[in-house]
Amino acid sequence: MMTVVFWAFAALALGGALAVLLTRNVLYAAFFLLLTLLGVAGLFVLAGADFLAVAQIMIYVGGVLVLIIFGVMLITRPVPGVVSGQATPNRLITGHRNPWLAGGVAGTLFVAFVGVIVRANFALLNRPVKPWPTTIDTIGKQLMTEYSVPFEVISILLLAALVGAAYLAMPKK
Numbered sequence: 785m786m787t788v789v790f791w792a793f794a795a796l797a798l799g800g801a802l803a804v805l806l807t808r809n810v811l812y813a814a815f816f817l818l819l820t821l822l823g824v825a826g827l828f829v830l831a832g833a834d835f836l837a838v839a840q841i842m843i844y845v846g847g848v849l850v851l852i853i854f855g856v857m858l859i860t861r862p863v864p865g866v867v868s869g870q871a872t873p874n875r876l877i878t879g880h881r882n883p884w885l886a887g888g889v890a891g892t893l894f895v896a897f898v899g900v901i902v903r904a905n906f907a908l909l910n911r912p913v914k915p916w917p918t919t920i921d922t923i924g925k926q927l928m929t930e931y932s933v934p935f936e937v938i939s940i941l942l943l944a945a946l947v948g949a950a951y952l953a954m955p956k957k
Contacts, residue, residue, distance in 0.1 A: 790830055797823030814853045821845050835919045 800820030804813045821844050828837035927935050 786830065790827070793823050793826035793830065795823075796820075797827065799823075810856050811853070814849060814856060817852070818845060818849055821849065833919060835923045838920065 797820050800816045800818075800823060803816040804820060807813050807816060821840060825837040825840040825845075828834070828840060
């Protein structure tokens with residue numbers, strides 16, 4: 785079972801990375817990067833590095849990727865042949881719609897997924913509750929005791945980099 789899960793996460797990471805390389809749309813590339821980063825986080829969990837998995841999701845998915853998506857969405861490029869300010873129709877939005885078909889597909893998928901979850905036998909839920917050893921506990925304690933000085937130095941370095949980036953991004957007068 786673990787082998788199947790490993791190959792699923794590996795396929796997700798590699799497929800997402802390949803899609804990032806092959807797509808021409810920057811917004812789609814950002815969403816494929818999301819799949820790649822989630823696949824890598826899943827591989828971290830399987831390797832027993834749960835702290836790296838959480839850091840991967842919080843830092844890269846939660847911070848960097850959201851910043852990239854906002855940057856892509858806020859940068860507007862004029863489309864040739866379109867008057868500025870004039871909305872261009874999107875075929876997916878203004879095309880033919882069938883709400884009954886969409887509702888049927890969504891309802892069928894919902895029922896199927898709920899059925900799979902209800903019938904699933906989760907091995908972790910059948911075990912007696914006991915403290916699960918994680919690396920997050922160990923790393924957190926070490927960051928706040930043994931490595932508190934390097935941790936603070938790195939935070940000051942990151943603050944200086946942030947201030948420098950803000951200074952460089954300011955418009956010149």
